[in-house]
Amino acid sequence: MITIRQQIKNLGSGRLIRFLGLLFLVNLTTFHLSAQNTSAGGRFEVDYIAGCAPLTIQVTPIDGLGSIVRQYDYDRNGSFVNDENFTFTQAGTYTILQVIQNVVPRTDSITVTVYDPVPPTFSVFNCESNSIQVDIDDTTYDQYEIDFGDGSPLVTINQGQIVPTHNYALQGSYPISVRGIYNSAFDNCGTNTTTTNTINILQAARLSLLEVTHISADTGKIQLNYTTNPDVVYQLEQSLNGISNFQFVKFINDPATCIIDNLNTRDNFYCYRINAFDACNGTILSSDTLCSINLEAIANDSFNELNWLTSSINFSNIDIEKDGASLTSIGSPSISNYQDNDVICNIDYCYQLRLNYTHGGVSISATQCVTAFSTITPESISELTASVSGKEITIDWDAPVNFTVDTYFVERSINGGVYERVGSTTSNSFVDSGLRTSNDTHCYFIQYTDQCGNASEPGRISCAILLSLDKNPNIVGQNFLSWTNYEGWTSGVNSYFLEKLDENGNLISSQNVGGSLSYSDNINSTEQIFQYRIRAISNDATPKESFSNTILVISEAAVAVPGAFTPNGDGLNDILEAKGKFINEFSMHIFTRWGELLFQSDNKDVGWDGTFNGKLMPEGTYIYKINVIDFLGNSSSKSGSFVLLRK
Structure with missing residues (x-):
């Protein structure tokens, strides 16, 4: 049928x-038969020999035997009753058996069919x-x-x-x-x-959304969202890889959505339309067509490639999403691929396409994920700052802009020797400890591996600034300082600064010496103990700085006594005073040539005026003896002679 x-x-x-x-x-x-039906032996009739359960049968004897006893087994279970009506409650085929004891033959029967209603x-x-x-x-x-x-x-x-x-x-x-x-x-x-x-006018369906909801191996599912009239007959049609040969899929029952499964959405795209159907005259009203997008994502060296297949009918544009965010929009139906260069290796990226139609419908592809990779050699480290602090050198560098680092490796050379790896880190800073920073030249470069496992070329070499101090043999009271050039910055050094620090490392003074690599410093400090240090400043808009090792300078307490003085009241050189630096405790004694004590003082600012017990001492030669303790607790003595003149 x-x-x-x-x-x-x-x-x-x-x-x-x-x-x-x-x-x-x-x-x-119709054949609603209700006539009597005669048994095989002709001794009784039943009103129905067929019907649906429950079926009640009325037996009517036609044997002419009067009031003789007749018994019936209605379902052939061996149980006989005298009742001449019976209700069959279960479907099946039954034989009604009649038994009369005093006649021959004793039995008669008829078959009844009971159907399931x-x-x-x-x-x-x-x-x-x-x-x-x-x-x-x-x-x-x-x-x-x-x-x-x-x-x-x-x-x-x-x-x-x-x-x-x-x-x-x-x-x-x-x-x-x-x-x-x-x-x-x-x-x-x-x-x-x-x-x-009933309906007066046939209403077309509106197919609003197609989405590939699942892909597993070779099977996928497509979900359709639509608007229909619940009283209209709708059929769903499907076409494979185009819109030229639609085939019936199923009738639409749900008024809003349906899912078509067991599709090869990995290799094919499918187009759908919904037909409103008039079964009385064959009229069909078709909805707009939506087609799925067969999206493929491929990881290439340093970029991900997207390729897709779909129909261009009623095409408006395709939006590409990357990890749930908008990436770009394609406005031409002739374009079916896209290259994403903004990827980092070993990172998973998930893409989805949204095809927008001119009639307002939308088709959404399945999400395709790939892991990016790259074999490109990463850029080398070009900015490196090596800075000394005590016995440590801190190395800082600028992270690469276009590569994501997995591990940095620090390579070091001492005094021009072979470079050896001294450590690794995931940050762009490293501290090299336990060094002879005032004696040896320490040079570094950084190499790294990126997320792809690719190794960079060795970076720029940077040697920490090594500061040296020599006493100027030609000029008393001068320190001659020299230092190595710093080459860790692409912008070069703008200026070097000679810094003096106190013994606690606090800055005392800073002298800009330009690009010079040496400086002669006059020792006129009020500090008995201080440190020298070089600070280099780069030419960058935001300057970098590098510090050299420090050199500790300790000065001895110095005392000077004039060879003669003239206590004649003219206001010039009237007092014999001892001058000195870094003196914490002081004592001065003055004697005659024969050892007689004439004067003593514990204050270096208090000198001898040439008198003794209020009397002027004569011209001649006198003896002094001075004892001092400096700020570092060191004791020293000095003795000598001077001449007293009255003219």
């Missing part, structure tokens, strides 16, 4: 068949102008009786016949019942009822 539903499927190609001609007048004859299955298709087409795809019963629910005459058809189109006078809601009938059987079988809301 070809049902209306099957005929609708056959119309999926869009080539309409005038199947009104398939609707023909049906045989309205299954409600018949059918579908209702709404048509324009308040018409419907009932499609009975049930093959259980011999006949079917249709009640259209509007008071019109009942229609009875044989199995396999097509129900004529029914027209309602008014648009509304109608209960439609179909009852199954077996020939030569009691008419008590199953009835099925459904309610339909």
